Amino acid sequence: MAEKILIMGESGTGKSTSIRNCDPAITAIINPVGKPLPFKGSKKFEALNSVTDADKICDYMKAQANAGKKIIIVDDFQYILAIPYMDRIKENGWDKWNDFGENYFKIIDICKELPDDVCVYYLSHCETLENGVTTIKLIGKLLREKITVEGLFTIVLKTGVSEGNYYFFTQNSGKDTVKSPLGMFDTFSIDNDLAYVDSKIRNYYEFDDAKTDAEMTKLDQEKAGDIEKPEPRRRRSHKPAESNADFLNVPEGTDTLLELPKVFIPDDTPEVMPEPVTTPAADPEPVSDQPKRRTRKARA
Numbered sequence: 057m058a059e060k061i062l063i064m065g066e067s068g069t070g071k072s073t074s075i076r077n078c079d080p081a082i083t084a085i086i087n088p089v090g091k092p093l094p095f096k097g098s099k100k101f102e103a104l105n106s107v108t109d110a111d112k113i114c115d116y117m118k119a120q121a122n123a124g125k126k127i128i129i130v131d132d133f134q135y136i137l138a139i140p141y142m143d144r145i146k147e148n149g150w151d152k153w154n155d156f157g158e159n160y161f162k163i164i165d166i167c168k169e170l171p172d173d174v175c176v177y178y179l180s181h182c183e184t185l186e187n188g189v190t191t192i193k194l195i196g197k198l199l200r201e202k203i204t205v206e207g208l209f210t211i212v213l214k215t216g217v218s219e220g221n222y223y224f225f226t227q228n229s230g231k232d233t234v235k236s237p238l239g240m241f242d243t244f245s246i247d248n249d250l251a252y253v254d255s256k257i258r259n260y261y262e263f264d265d266a267k268t269d270a271e272m273t274k275l276d277q278e279k280a281g282d283i284e285k286p287e288p289r290r291r292r293s294h295k296p297a298e299s300n301a302d303f304l305n306v307p308e309g310t311d312t313l314l315e316l317p318k319v320f321i322p323d324d325t326p327e328v329m330p331e332p333v334t335t336p337a338a339d340p341e342p343v344s345d346q347p348k349r350r351t352r353k354a355r356a
Contacts, residue, residue, distance in 0.1 A: 058121070058128075058170035059257060062206065063224070063250075064182040064192050065215025070222035070248040071179040072131055074215075075101075077251035083127040084120035086113055088135040108139045110162035117163075121170045126265070127254055128170075133180040136160050137195045157198045164208055173263055175254055182214065182232075190214070190232040206233040211240075211257070215248060216283070222248040223281045230286075245281025252279045 065071050073094050075085070080100040085093075090106035092098060102125070104116045113136075117128055130136075137156050144152050167176050181193040192205050199205060206212050213224045214234045226241035228234045240260045246252070252275060258266035267275070 057172060058167040058174040058176050059172075059211075059261065060164065060167045060176045060178065060209055061211045061213070061253070061257070062178050062180065062192065062209040063213045063215065064180050064190075067181060069215035069217050071215055073222065074179075074224070074248040074250040074253075075129060075131075077249050078127055078129075078254070079251070082125055083129065084117075084125045086116065086128070086130045087132065088130075088139060089132050091132075093131075108136050108159070110136075110159040113163055114166040117166055117176070118169060121174050126174055127250075128174060128176045129250075130163060130176070130178045133163075133178045134193045134195075136163060141195050153196050153198050156195065157202075160199065161203070164205075173265065175257060177250065177254075178209075188231055192233070206235070211236050213253070216245070218283055221281075223283060224248050224253065225283075227285055242276060243280045244285035245283035247279040247281060249279060 063071055063074070075083070075093065075098075076095040078101075080102070083101055085101050085103040086107070087093075087103050087105045088108045093101070102120065104113065107113060107116075113130075120128060137160055140156055140159065141152075164178070170176065182190050183193040184190045194200050194205070212233055212235050213226060214232055216223045216225055223245040224247070225232075225234055225245055226236045227244050237260065240256060255267050255275065256272065259269065259272045
């Protein structure tokens with residue numbers, strides 16, 4: 057069974073460019089779109105262009121592996137879904153979605169039939185879901201709901217660009233599906249060099265043609281990136297005070313009961329306070345039952 061690796065990233069972040077240092081003698085490329093690769097000397101590579109049919113692609117992969125190719129690259133993997141979708145966009149019904157999913161899955165599942173010393177790299181666009189997690193770009197709900205695509209891979213890398221430098225991120229940031237085996241990569245970011253990644257995988261899994269540990273140590277220093285893993289955001293914890301003394305900042309060893317302030321009382325103050333003297337209220341004036349008469353003023 058071949059080793060399969062997923063590399064995802066936004067357009068223009070260095071996925072196809074990472075092929076530049078691979079050896080054309082042992083590398084074959086599936087290019088569903090058929091566009092030129094973005095580096096000089098790309099025509100030296102054996103390539104299958106403008107094909108999205110899974111059966112034809114799988115036959116090509118098996119033929120190239122039998123011919124001695126050790127690296128097989130499926131570039132623009134998301135177009136294995138997108139191009140057939142556009143070709144059948146006016147077609148109604150659910151059958152076409154089943155065809156898209158089956159076609160896509162076959163190109164991954166073919167790795168079971170390839171030799172153990174072959175590494176297959178799937179380069180794909182990514183998308184950010186509503187929950188904020190960045191994952192591989194898909195079409196429709198079938199593959200995302202029925203199959204977690206990243207779950208089919210042991211190694212998932214993500215591309216990134218910072219200050220004009222292009223990187224592969226090797227560890228999960230908490231907001232993506234990136235992963236790699238324990239101890240395979242020493243740093244969170246590395247140079248976007250697929251040839252280095254391939255050497256690293258072969259050394260880690262002890263392939264027969266792998267570089268030595270000493271050779272990889274030197275390469276690790278050359279290819280290490282300078283972007284560190286972001287620290288996760290910590291939630292505020294509402295930790296209760298361990299005691300009243302801690303809460304009130306009372307020095308240790310003192311009584312934690314609150315003492316009321318002392319009030320000064322003169323010595324001649326009697327122990328029993330006299331009852332207050334109250335003045336009775338005056339009786340109200342009697343009210344007459346006779347109605348009041350209006351008096352007229354005399355005219356001058």
